[in-house]
Amino acid sequence: xxxxxxxxxxxxxxxxxxxxxxxxxxxxxxxxxxxxxxxxxxxxxxxxxxxxxxxxxxxxxxxxxxxxxxxxxxxxxxxxxxxxxxxxxxxxxxxxxxxxxxxxxxxxxxxxx
Amino acid sequence: xxxxxxxxxxxxxxxxxxxxxxxxxxxxxxxxxxxxxxxxxxxxxxxxxxxxxxxxxxxxxxxxxxxxxxxxxxxxxxxxxxxxxxxxxxxxxxxxxxxxxxxxxxxxxxxxxxx
Numbered sequence: 152x153x154x155x156x157x158x159x160x161x162x163x164x165x166x167x168x169x170x171x172x173x174x175x176x177x178x179x180x181x182x183x184x185x186x187x188x189x190x191x192x193x194x195x196x197x198x199x200x201x202x203x204x205x206x207x208x209x210x211x212x213x214x215x216x217x218x219x220x221x222x223x224x225x226x227x228x229x230x231x232x233x234x235x236x237x238x239x240x241x242x243x244x245x246x247x248x249x250x251x252x253x254x255x256x257x258x259x260x261x262x263x264x
Numbered sequence: 265x266x267x268x269x270x271x272x273x274x275x276x277x278x279x280x281x282x283x284x285x286x287x288x289x290x291x292x293x294x295x296x297x298x299x300x301x302x303x304x305x306x307x308x309x310x311x312x313x314x315x316x317x318x319x320x321x322x323x324x325x326x327x328x329x330x331x332x333x334x335x336x337x338x339x340x341x342x343x344x345x346x347x348x349x350x351x352x353x354x355x356x357x358x359x360x361x362x363x364x365x366x367x368x369x370x371x372x373x374x375x376x377x378x379x
Contacts, residue, residue, distance in 0.1 A: 252310050
């Protein structure tokens with residue numbers, strides 16, 4: 152069964168460092184998302200991406216964040232200068248069309264120290 | 265702004281007992297509705313979805329949910345819980361039109377199953 156894959160599963164980084172979280176969405180999907188879940192809190196939307204551009208972003212998704220689909224298969228989230236409060240589980244999701252469900256990856260746990 | 269409320273943070277049931285997890289939403293129109301389950305250390309797995317049509321929807325693992333427009337609710341049910349159902353359950357809503365079709369999640373309900 153096709154699935155969304157995320158790498159790495161865990162990442163520890165020092166405050167101020169740049170991190171790139173990687174995702175391989177399901178191959179025929181057209182809509183891509185990043186969500187995050189701070190420990191003990193609910194899953195929050197960060198950004199959606201369609202047709203090679205951001206279609207919507209949340210207030211969390213400030214200038215420190217960027218997304219890219221560099222090669223037609225990968226979908227990356229970059230945090231330029233990590234802060235302690237960026238520590239969270241980051242989920243990538245994809246879906247085929249507007250009226251379909253989103254499939255989530257296993258998540259990348261990011262710890263900023 | 266859309267919001268989702270899951271009033272029960274923790275629920276404990278005995279194996280074999282029935283289960284109902286509550287979900288209420290606030291939205292300007294009927295949204296798409298979803299239930300996801302998250303086992304420890306795992307991602308989010310879709311249990312079931314409601315887009316339109318029959319208000320009682322069946323999902324995987326024996327779960328079902330009923331959409332009640334008048335109550336803005338989408339409660340999840342299972343007639344007989346198994347120990348492997350212990351996990352965190354998230355209700356989510358998504359817009360039918362507009363934007364990037366983002367999902368708004370509730371705060372989750374942690375289910376514990378006693379043997």
